[in-house]
Amino acid sequence: MKVLGLVASDRVLGNSEVLAKEAARPLLEAGVQVRLLRITDLEIRSCIGCMRCVFRGARCPVEDDAEHLFDLMLEADGLILSAPTYVLEPAAIIKAVVDRFLMLALRFPELNARPRYGVSISCAGIEGWNPLGVPLLNKFLLAFRYRVVGSLEAYAPGPGQILLDEAVVSRAADLGRALAGVLAGEATEGTATRGTRCPVCHGTSFELLGDGRVRCPLCRVLGRIVDQARGVVEFEQDSVRNHRWADEPLREHVENWILKTEGMFRERAREIRARAAAYRELDHLWLAPPERQDSA
Numbered sequence: 001m002k003v004l005g006l007v008a009s010d011r012v013l014g015n016s017e018v019l020a021k022e023a024a025r026p027l028l029e030a031g032v033q034v035r036l037l038r039i040t041d042l043e044i045r046s047c048i049g050c051m052r053c054v055f056r057g058a059r060c061p062v063e064d065d066a067e068h069l070f071d072l073m074l075e076a077d078g079l080i081l082s083a084p085t086y087v088l089e090p091a092a093i094i095k096a097v098v099d100r101f102l103m104l105a106l107r108f109p110e111l112n113a114r115p116r117y118g119v120s121i122s123c124a125g126i127e128g129w130n131p132l133g134v135p136l137l138n139k140f141l142l143a144f145r146y147r148v149v150g151s152l153e154a155y156a157p158g159p160g161q162i163l164l165d166e167a168v169v170s171r172a173a174d175l176g177r178a179l180a181g182v183l184a185g186e187a188t189e190g191t192a193t194r195g196t197r198c199p200v201c202h203g204t205s206f207e208l209l210g211d212g213r214v215r216c217p218l219c220r221v222l223g224r225i226v227d228q229a230r231g232v233v234e235f236e237q238d239s240v241r242n243h244r245w246a247d248e249p250l251r252e253h254v255e256n257w258i259l260k261t262e263g264m265f266r267e268r269a270r271e272i273r274a275r276a277a278a279y280r281e282l283d284h285l286w287l288a289p290p291e292r293q294d295s296a
């Protein structure tokens with residue numbers, strides 16, 4: 001069994017790093033091969049939206065380290081994803097990587113064929129300032145076809161300062177133990193039917209649908225508020241099984257929407273081009289990016 005630990009912070013021995021390493025310990029004790037990668041060391045550029053990866057099954061034309069990272073992720077049976085929160089959500093490198101997930105879209109059936117599991121660690125400075133850390137890290141896991149085994153929120157501003165909070169450090173080890181357990185084939189805990197968090201991404205933000213019904217915007221899980229005072233939601237099990245990132249709904253989205261958008265566009269491409277032509281008139285508004293010495 002192989003586990004990859006992705007650390008999304010530049011801070012050496014920062015909170016994301018030490019907690020990822022703490023989660024790694026029980027896995028190492030269980031004989032799992034663990035490797036760590038500081039993803040801020042990689043060059044991950046923006047997706048250019050060309051769609052060649054899905055429409056043609058072609059290699060991504062963006063020359064960077066995304067393919068190298070995905071090769072490592074594809075080999076891994078388990079993932080530890082540990083990231084700092086910057087301005088209320090995981091640091092930008094997390095989004096940059098997840099934006100490239102269509103590079104793997106045609107390989108989802110292959111990826112889904114064997115169970116793969118992940119845990120997330122969201123490191124922030126202060127409680128109340130990290131509303132999106134955990135759910136967006138879990139969205140990363142789900143998008144790359146890992147089942148979420150557990151998540152941890154940790155609060156400490158200085159690098160490594162989280163080590164003063166022994167309870168959180170031991171919860172990181174618990175996460176690693178849980179990951180080792182599922183990788184060894186031990187039964188996973190069932191999905192919660194009631195709670196204050198989405199049972200799939202563990203987020204706490206819900207859309208209000210009226211009549212006390214709510215929906216997780218990331219996973220499309222539906223529920224009904226059953227305890228107003230404590231904000232407890234009873235989740236509809238069918239929507240939990242068929243959440244946005246589950247194998248079948250995601251396959252359906254790729255095949256019946258993403259792949260079909262090419263034909264839908266082509267059918268009216270001439271008309272779209274004709275309408276867009278008028279916007280060339282405003283091209284004189286563009287500012288040039290600054291000249292860089294290394295591009296000379």
Ligand SMILES: Cc1cc2nc3c(=O)[nH]c(=O)nc-3n(C[C@H](O)[C@H](O)[C@H](O)COP(=O)(O)O)c2cc1C
Nearest residue numbers: 009014015016084085086087088124125126129157
């Ligand atoms: C640019 C920047 C933005 C930050 N924004 C937040 C924030 O919105 N909420 C929060 O709780 N902490 C915020 N923090 C604090 C970090 O999340 C916190 O220090 C975290 O533990 C860093 O993890 P690391 O040591 O692994 O880098 C921010 C830190 C930086 C440098």
